[in-house]
Amino acid sequence: MQKYVIGNWKLYPRSVRDAVTIVQKVATGVLPPRVNVWIAPPTPFIESAMRAAKKTAVGRRFRFGGQYAFPEPEGAFTGAVSGSMLKSLGATFVIVGHSERRAIFGETDEMVNTQLRAALKTGLTAVLCVGERTRDHDGAYARVVKEQLTVALKGVSSAATAKMIIAYEPVWAIGTGRPASAADVSEMALFIERVLTDLYNRKVSARIPILYGGSVDGDVAREVIRLEHVNGFLVGGASRNPKSFREIISVTGGK
Ligand code: PGA
Numbered sequence: 001m002q003k004y005v006i007g008n009w010k011l012y013p014r015s016v017r018d019a020v021t022i023v024q025k026v027a028t029g030v031l032p033p034r035v036n037v038w039i040a041p042p043t044p045f046i047e048s049a050m051r052a053a054k055k056t057a058v059g060r061r062f063r064f065g066g067q068y069a070f071p072e073p074e075g076a077f078t079g080a081v082s083g084s085m086l087k088s089l090g091a092t093f094v095i096v097g098h099s100e101r102r103a104i105f106g107e108t109d110e111m112v113n114t115q116l117r118a119a120l121k122t123g124l125t126a127v128l129c130v131g132e133r134t135r136d137h138d139g140a141y142a143r144v145v146k147e148q149l150t151v152a153l154k155g156v157s158s159a160a161t162a163k164m165i166i167a168y169e170p171v172w173a174i175g176t177g178r179p180a181s182a183a184d185v186s187e188m189a190l191f192i193e194r195v196l197t198d199l200y201n202r203k204v205s206a207r208i209p210i211l212y213g214g215s216v217d218g219d220v221a222r223e224v225i226r227l228e229h230v231n232g233f234l235v236g237g238a239s240r241n242p243k244s245f246r247e248i249i250s251v252t253g254g255k
Contacts, residue, residue, distance in 0.1 A: 001207070001209060001231050002034075002036055002209065002231065003034065003035045003036065003209075003225075003231055003232045003252050003253065004035070004036045004038060004165065004209060004211055004231060004232035004233070004252075005035055005036070005037055005038070005221075005232050005233050005235060005245075005248055005249045005252050006038040006039070006040065006093075006095075006127060006165075006167075006211065006232070006233070006234045006235065006239075007037075007038070007039040007040065007235050007239025007240070007245055008040050008067060008095060008098070008213075008234055008235065008236050008239060009022075009039070009040060009041045009042060009067075009239060009240055010042075010067070010100070010236060011042060012042075012240055013240065016044065016045050016048050019041050019042075019045040019048060019049050020045075020048050020049065020052045022049075022240060022242055023039070023049045023052040023053050023059065023062075024052050024055075025242030025243075026039075026059075026062075026242045026245055026246060027052070027053050027055075027056045027058050027059030027062065028056060028058070029058065030058065031058045031246065031249050031250065031253065032249065032250060032252075032253025032254060033061075033253070034253050035232070035249055035252050035253035036061075036063065036232075037061060037062045037063070037249055038062070038063045038064070038065060038092075038093060039053075039062060039063075039064055039065075039239070040064070040065045040066060040067045040093075040094075040095055041064065042067070043066055043067075043081050043086065043089075046064050046065075046066070046086070046089050046090070046091055047089050047090070049064060050062075050064045050089075050090055063092045063093065064090065064091055064092070065086065065091045065092055065093035065094050065095070065124070065125075065127075066081065066083075066086040066091050066093075066094040066095070066124075067094075067095050067098065068081070068094065068095065068096075068098070068101055068115075069081060069082055069083035069086055069094045069096075069115060069118065069119055069122075069124070070082050070083075070115075071083075071114045071115050071117075071118035071119075072118070073085075073122070082122075083118055083119045083122035083124050084122050086124065087122055087123060087124060091124065092124065092125060093124055093125040093126070093127055093165075094119045094124045094125075094126060094127070095127045095129065095167075095234075096112060096115050096116045096119055096126045096127065096128050096129065096152075097109075097112035097115070097116070097128055097129045097130065097148070097152060098129045098169075099129060099131060099133075099169060099171045099174060100174075103171075109147065109148055109151035109152060110151060112128075112148075112151070112152045113151055113152050113153070113154050113155070116128055116152055116153070116156060116164075117155055117156060117160075120156065120160045120163055120164065123163075124163070125163045125164065125165065126163065126164050126165070127164075127165045127166075127167055127211075127234065128149075128152055128164060128165070128166050128167065129167045129169050129213070129234070130145050130148040130149055130152070130166065130167070130168060130169070130192070131145065131148075131168055131169040131170040131171055131173075131174075131213075131214070132144040132145055132170055132171065132172075133171045133172065134171075134172060135170070135172065135184075141170075142188075142191055145168070145188065145191065145192065145195075146191075146195050149166075149192065149195050149196070149199070150195070150199065153199055158200045158201070158204045161200065161204055161208055162207070164208060165208070165209045165210075165211060166192055166196075166208060166209070166210050166211070167210075167211040167212070167213045167234040168185070168188050168189060168192060168210060168211070168212055168213070169212075169213035169214050169234060170184075170188075170214055172214075173213075173214025173215050174213065174214045174215070174236065175215065175236060175237060176214075176215055177215050178215060179214050179215040179216060179217075179220045180212070180214055182223050182224055182226075182227060185212045185224050185227060185230060186227045186228075186229065186230070189210045189212070189227065189229035189230050190229050192210055193205050193206075193210065193229055196208055209231040209232065210229055210230060210231055211230070211231060211232045211233055211234050212224050212230055212232075212233055212234070213233060213234030213235065213236070215237075216233045216234075216235045216236075216238060216248060217238050217244055217247075217248070218238075218244060218247035218248055218251055221233055221247075221248045221251040221252055222251045225251060225252050232252055233248060233252065235248055
């Protein structure tokens, strides 16, 4: 299975110039060849970030994508950005159902399903985020994740899942400096694989990459990448710090 390190820049940095500087600093020297490096800058910065990456040998391997795509290709939807627009910029993927979209922008599982199907139809790879808000002792968090997956994947054919990645991001671990333990990640990656097997079959679930996200840094990556069912990381804060992001890429590629 291929490995992935995906940077989610969120609403940072403030200027296109700063965005280009980050990419230039990430795309220097050598990075392990066997890891896919994907970056999701804010939409207005995608083209400049891509152009900066293309200037170096390592950077040419990077792929760029969006943090969100509205499900309609065009129309009277002020403020929206569609998957086909992202694609026309050269984006190859889009993040779908990030917990901040769910919490701040009110996205429901049904909306995530619509966005996911639209993104796949456009030909973008979809990075579907799931994760519980809190951890309880009686295992309700597993039911939450199962429900998120089941609704999000309604009407998504097994063939379409060839262009899908799942990111397990427990909300309590995002941006808190309190990552999930390797044991927690291992348990949930296995659980997600089992849910995918139930929804599709073993062959399909075995080829869908599962990433972990939530306060990932070099140390977290070093420990978690050893887990059998984890294929990489969705990185927020540390993806905007070139040194940290490069360390995560190196550690992941060294598995
Ligand atoms: P974090 O964010 O790495 O800053 O915790 C992860 C994410 O939101 O995807």
